[in-house]
Amino acid sequence: MTLPDIVFGARDLTLDDVIALSRRAAHATLDPDPAFAAHIDAGAALIDRLLAADGVVYGVTTGYGDSCTTAVSADLAWELPRHLYTYHGCGLGRVFDVTETRAILATRLASLARGQSGVSFALLRQLQQLLAHDLLPRIPAEGSVGASGDLTPLSYVVAVLCGERDILAGDSTRPAADALAEHGLVPHTLRPKEALAIMNGTAVMTALACLAWGRAAELSRLATHITALAVAACGGNPHHFDATLFDAKPHPGQQRVAAQLRDLLRDTESARNDHRLQDRYSLRCAPHVLGVLDDALPFLRDTLERELNSANDNPLVDVASGRVLHGGHFYGGHVAFAMDSLKTLVANVADLLDRQLALLVDTRYNHGLPANLSGATGERAAINHGLKALQIGASAWAAEALKLTMPASVFSRSTECHNQDKVSMGTIAARDALRVLELTEQVAAALLIAVRQGCALRERLSPLPLTAAGAAFRARLDAVIPPIEEDMALEPLLRVLLGLIREGEL
Numbered sequence: 001m002t003l004p005d006i007v008f009g010a011r012d013l014t015l016d017d018v019i020a021l022s023r024r025a026a027h028a029t030l031d032p033d034p035a036f037a038a039h040i041d042a043g044a045a046l047i048d049r050l051l052a053a054d055g056v057v058y059g060v061t062t063g064y065g066d067s068c069t070t071a072v073s074a075d076l077a078w079e080l081p082r083h084l085y086t087y088h089g090c091g092l093g094r095v096f097d098v099t100e101t102r103a104i105l106a107t108r109l110a111s112l113a114r115g116q117s118g119v120s121f122a123l124l125r126q127l128q129q130l131l132a133h134d135l136l137p138r139i140p141a142e143g144s145v146g147a148s149g150d151l152t153p154l155s156y157v158v159a160v161l162c163g164e165r166d167i168l169a170g171d172s173t174r175p176a177a178d179a180l181a182e183h184g185l186v187p188h189t190l191r192p193k194e195a196l197a198i199m200n201g202t203a204v205m206t207a208l209a210c211l212a213w214g215r216a217a218e219l220s221r222l223a224t225h226i227t228a229l230a231v232a233a234c235g236g237n238p239h240h241f242d243a244t245l246f247d248a249k250p251h252p253g254q255q256r257v258a259a260q261l262r263d264l265l266r267d268t269e270s271a272r273n274d275h276r277l278q279d280r281y282s283l284r285c286a287p288h289v290l291g292v293l294d295d296a297l298p299f300l301r302d303t304l305e306r307e308l309n310s311a312n313d314n315p316l317v318d319v320a321s322g323r324v325l326h327g328g329h330f331y332g333g334h335v336a337f338a339m340d341s342l343k344t345l346v347a348n349v350a351d352l353l354d355r356q357l358a359l360l361v362d363t364r365y366n367h368g369l370p371a372n373l374s375g376a377t378g379e380r381a382a383i384n385h386g387l388k389a390l391q392i393g394a395s396a397w398a399a400e401a402l403k404l405t406m407p408a409s410v411f412s413r414s415t416e417c418h419n420q421d422k423v424s425m426g427t428i429a430a431r432d433a434l435r436v437l438e439l440t441e442q443v444a445a446a447l448l449i450a451v452r453q454g455c456a457l458r459e460r461l462s463p464l465p466l467t468a469a470g471a472a473f474r475a476r477l478d479a480v481i482p483p484i485e486e487d488m489a490l491e492p493l494l495r496v497l498l499g500l501i502r503e504g505e506l
């Protein structure tokens, strides 16, 4: 199968491009137009010219950050970049997985391809080659305050470009030098500003944010489908999602969720429930919970795509005016806000689904279904406990997700001798968001089992109010989830479902 090309330099990148590259579902290339290479090299040439003319360029002939008042002599300027990535080699924590690492490389390349970072085309080529050959730096996840960019994690990218440190190799690692040589790549010789240009930006948090956004969008759709089956299994009321009702409070995302529920649930007069006109909130207000996420996603996409397609290091070069522009675009405040918001929105989905499960297993609220949705009958019912532990597990995962919603951005610390005295913590927010997504996907996996079981049990009592689309989703679940008559250890099934959720196959 030939993969589609994503041509860096030819157009802006989308979130979907980053996701595709992270899954190796697309191939990274550089714009072959010689004008692109010339445009990039013009930035590096400007640094050379300024250096020759007045001898002082920040981060080239000076120390870094607070050390910018320390002069570096011309003969040491070429050694300086190696020191930058070397002293930042202090990351800890888990190591980013292959998907995250590919997204990080793609995100940094997108930024440098703007041509405002004063780097050479050869550096872009080397970065593109890492992606093309799937040579992925081993990057520890912790140690960035998210302003000054993701200095420490990105130092691992620079090191590998130069043939130092390690790349990922299955469950292990191997020396980058060997891997580069195997692919006929020569370690890159950094020009004076190049290490700073790679490290001094928001690529790690932005890459993680792109992946988180994709998973959240997927989850929003899945949670809506789960809700439809939860309403059906619980003997709930499809009329809660009436179109006229939702026109009265027309948040577009909320309306989309309600419309999707109408698409899945049949609201006939006979489906109306005379003795219980109003269901509990986790069913009745599902569009009001899921709709907030759905309404936020387009806005968050805009924010993240702007960051993705920005020159976000410091200093920047403006070739047209021949100026070096000193600023703070490495500050990831927008990504921090996006991820702090996203994790709250997603954790609310975990909570909603957990509450739906609590209704389904409880004979006081599930309107006629057996306790814990156990399928066992007769004498055997006494020893079977059905989904009792699954509900406890879902509550544990939901609680852990909710606990992680503390905003990261408010924990700014003054760092680096008070040069970086206000920082974004965007990378921590993005890592939180990914963890919250993981936990919420676990809750969703539990609900898939519960609604599949609940629908089968409800059908013994009355027909399900499902449309063709609703029935098709139910059939999809029936194909992967067995009915649970006798108690079973559900971990293997949960892991299969998690895989399907993450591949977007439900």
Ligand SMILES: N[C@@H](Cc1ccc(O)cc1)C(=O)O
Residues within 6 Å of the ligand: 064, 065, 066, 147, 148, 149, 151, 200, 314, 315, 330, 416
């Ligand atoms: N982010 C700083 C540069 C910097 C780089 C490395 C450091 O260790 C500290 C600071 C700036 O551009 O102002």
